[in-house]
Amino acid sequence: MKILIVDDEPLILKGLVKIVEEVAPSGSDICSAFNAPEALETMKRFMPEVTITDIHMPEKNGFELIREARLEGICERFIILTGYDEFDYVRQALRSGVVDYLLKPLDRKEIAALLSRVNEELPAASDSEYSRHAERLLAYLQMNYMRDLSLDHLADRMGLHPNYISSLFKKETGDTLVNYLNALRIREAQKLLKTQPHSTVCAISRQVGFDTKHYFAKVFKKYTGTTPGAYRENQD
Incomplete structure (x- = not known):
């Protein structure tokens, strides 16, 4: 422990x-x-x-x-x-x-x-169980990144303790859940900014799981070094 x-x-x-x-x-x-x-x-x-x-x-x-x-x-x-x-x-x-x-x-x-x-x-798990849990967790995030996800939600969904999920996540990805989820959402947002030129930045922010356009822009700049609008303009 x-x-x-x-x-x-x-x-x-x-x-x-x-x-x-x-x-x-x-x-x-x-x-x-x-x-x-x-x-x-x-x-x-x-x-x-x-x-x-x-x-x-x-x-x-x-x-x-x-x-x-x-x-x-x-x-x-x-x-x-x-x-x-x-x-x-x-x-x-x-x-x-x-x-x-x-x-x-x-x-x-x-x-x-x-x-x-x-x-x-605290749950104990063998290496095979650990790998299986990690695969399930990452697959769930990939399919549900646009939802309002929290550690408690994932723990309830996976049937695992929140602390175990935190430890599992850090070992598997080298990152925290919040950072991993934000990075995933920003990657998806980049795709949408390229493929949906008529969708507003606000609409895209909601599609990838952000509550507000302001927070989306802040996180987007943190991970890409530019704003959503500037990123879209550079794709032309």
């Missing part, structure tokens, strides 16, 4: 890593980060099954980290860790859909039991 630990206090982070290393399920891979921006970058390459994060951090707090990580599809399971035993934090943690809420100092037995539970909930 891949575990990411996030805390902005170096000594506390070092202590947390030591405890988790001692109590985590056998074979666990543990990584750490000092703040939310560093954690988000780490997630993109590490793809943790669960992230243990402090709430109070500079720049971005733990809840902002959770929202961004889920939006990017780079981690779905979180354990909130804080020294503040206040109901508002508990309530916000529950609303964020975290696995659990733990108070500092960390109770070794409590975190051991929690990590064991998380590990048991």
Whole structure:
């Protein structure tokens, strides 16, 4: 199991890593980060099954980290860790859909039991199963890229856990779901801009799965270096 630990206090982070290393399920891979921006970058390459994060951090707090990580599809399971035993934090943690809420100092037995539970909930798969799941997932995206797709939707459709899909996707494509899906949509948009000269850019953006023309143009320029209109003009 891949575990990411996030805390902005170096000594506390070092202590947390030591405890988790001692109590985590056998074979666990543990990584750490000092703040939310560093954690988000780490997630993109590490793809943790669960992230243990402090709430109070500079720049971005733990809840902002959770929202961004889920939006990017780079981690779905979180354990909130804080020294503040206040109901508002508990309530916000529950609303964020975290696995659990733990108070500092960390109770070794409590975190051991929690990590064991998380590990048991993660699906195990052989290499052949892994390849089959990857083929199904990529085929589904190819046929349904124009729909409103999310990690939860794919998990429900494939009958797999969201964390497993994230890990599978990263291993198979070297990219996150969001980046892969956007790149796929932009490739299809390029084809339509060439073959449907009378369709508006707005209409094409909807055909490939973007809600607004503005966001479509922004993503299109990110992946192609030009705007949809300029791209179409250059095809003449």
